[in-house]
Amino acid sequence: MLFLADxxxxxxxxxxxxxYLGLAVGDALGATVEFLTPNEIRAAxxxxxxxTGGGWLKLRRGQITDDTxxxxxxxxxxxxxxxxxxxxxxEAFSDWMHRKPVDIGNTVRRGIASYRRTGVPEMAPNxxxxxxxxxxxxxxxxxxxxxxxxxxxNAANQAQAHVTHNNPISDAGTLAVLRMVQTGLLGxxxxxxxxxxxxxxxxxxxxxxxRRRSENPSAFIVDTLxxxxxxxxxxxxxxxxxxxxxxxxxxxxxxxxxxxxxxGALYGPTEIPSRWVRHxxxxxxxxxxxxxxxxxxxxxxxxxx
Ligand code: MN
Ligand code: MN
Numbered sequence: 172m173l174f175l176a177d178x179x180x181x182x183x184x185x186x187x188x189x190x191y192l193g194l195a196v197g198d199a200l201g202a203t204v205e206f207l208t209p210n211e212i213r214a215a216x217x218x219x220x221x222x223t224g225g226g227w228l229k230l231r232r233g234q235i236t237d238d239t240x241x242x243x244x245x246x247x248x249x250x251x252x253x254x255x256x257x258x259x260x261x262e263a264f265s266d267w268m269h270r271k272p273v274d275i276g277n278t279v280r281r282g283i284a285s286y287r288r289t290g291v292p293e294m295a296p297n298x299x300x301x302x303x304x305x306x307x308x309x310x311x312x313x314x315x316x317x318x319x320x321x322x323x324x325n326a327a328n329q330a331q332a333h334v335t336h337n338n339p340i341s342d343a344g345t346l347a348v349l350r351m352v353q354t355g356l357l358g359x360x361x362x363x364x365x366x367x368x369x370x371x372x373x374x375x376x377x378x379x380x381x382r383r384r385s386e387n388p389s390a391f392i393v394d395t396l397x398x399x400x401x402x403x404x405x406x407x408x409x410x411x412x413x414x415x416x417x418x419x420x421x422x423x424x425x426x427x428x429x430x431x432x433x434x435g436a437l438y439g440p441t442e443i444p445s446r447w448v449r450h451x452x453x454x455x456x457x458x459x460x461x462x463x464x465x466x467x468x469x470x471x472x473x474x475x476x
Contacts, residue, residue, distance in 0.1 A: 179358075180473065186356045186436050187314050187467045189443065191242075191459035193409065193435020194310050194428050196447045198238040201417040201427025202226050208387050208420050220414050222450040228273050233450030237274045238307040238428035240267055243455075245331055246311035246462040253469065255312055255327035261292035261334045276304045276390065282335025294337045303395040305332035306345040307425045310432045311466055313352040318472025324349055340375060344392045347371040347378075348399075348429060355436030361404065364437065368400050388421040398426045399433070409434045409442040 203226040204212050204219050212219050224232035241264060248263035249255055261283070268275060268283050278300050286292050294300065312331055316324045328346050351364045372378045380397040388394040402416035409431075416430045417423045435443060448456065467473060 187463040189435035189440035190432045191463040193431035195239045197427030197431025198235045201423035204423045241308035257292040257330040260331045261286040279304045279335045293333045296337045300336045300338045301340045302390045303392045305336035313349045314466035317470040344396045352436045390422045399430045409438040
C-alpha cells in the first residue's frame, strides 16, 4: 500500500477525524433548524450558518443529538470487541437509550426495546423501516472496515443496521454512504463520490436526486440522501455543503450529520470552520477524535502496513 508507506496512514487518520468532527458539527448545526421549512428558516435567520443551539429540542450551543450519540455508542462497541458485532452494538445502543438521550427515533426505540425483550439483536425485515436511523450512525463502520472487500463492508453494515432497521432501501443507501466516506478517506474526489451515488441510483432508481431540488426532507432515507447528494455535489467546500443542506430544513440534523461525515472525509478536518468545531462540547470533540484514530487502527487498511 503505497499511500501508507509514504505517510498516507496519517493522512487517512486526519481525514477520519474530519469525518467524525464533520458528523458532530453537521448534527449540532442542523438540529437548530430541524423540522423547520426553508421559509421559516429564512424568516428566522436569513441563512442559518452559525452554532446557536436552540431548536425544538432547546439545545445548548454546539450540543449534538442522537445522530452523533448513536455513532459514538456504535464506535465504543466496535472498539470493545475489535469488530462490528450486532450483539455488542445492540448492547451499546441500549446503554445509550438508558442514559436518556435528548432525542430518539421511533424505529430506533422499537428496535432497542425488542432487543431488551428478546435478546435478539436483529429486527425482522420490514418494508416500512426505511428511516434514516441506521445511516446517520454508520460512520464507525466506514472507519473500522476501511480497506476491506465490499462483502465485508456490506455484512458489517447490515449487522449494525438491522439492530433497528432491517430494510433493503436503508441497507443500499447506507452502504453507498459508507463507500463514499471510505473513498473520501482514501483521497477520492467529488467525481468519485458522484460515481458511487450514480451506482446507487442505477441499483435503486428511487434515489435519483437529479429531478428536483429537495426541500424540507423527511426522515425517510431516500429523502435524506437525495438532499445530502444535492448539497454535496452542488458545492465545493465543507462549509458550503453544510450550509446548503441544513437550510433546506426538515430532518436537518440528520442531513447535516450525513453530509458532514462524507464532506469531512472528502475535504479533511482543516476545512471544517473552526467557529463550528470550537462550540462542540469538549468531551464529544475528544471522543470523536479518539474514536476516529482508534477505529482506523483496527481497519484492514492498517493491518497491511
Ligand atoms: Mn437527531
Ligand atoms: Mn434528525
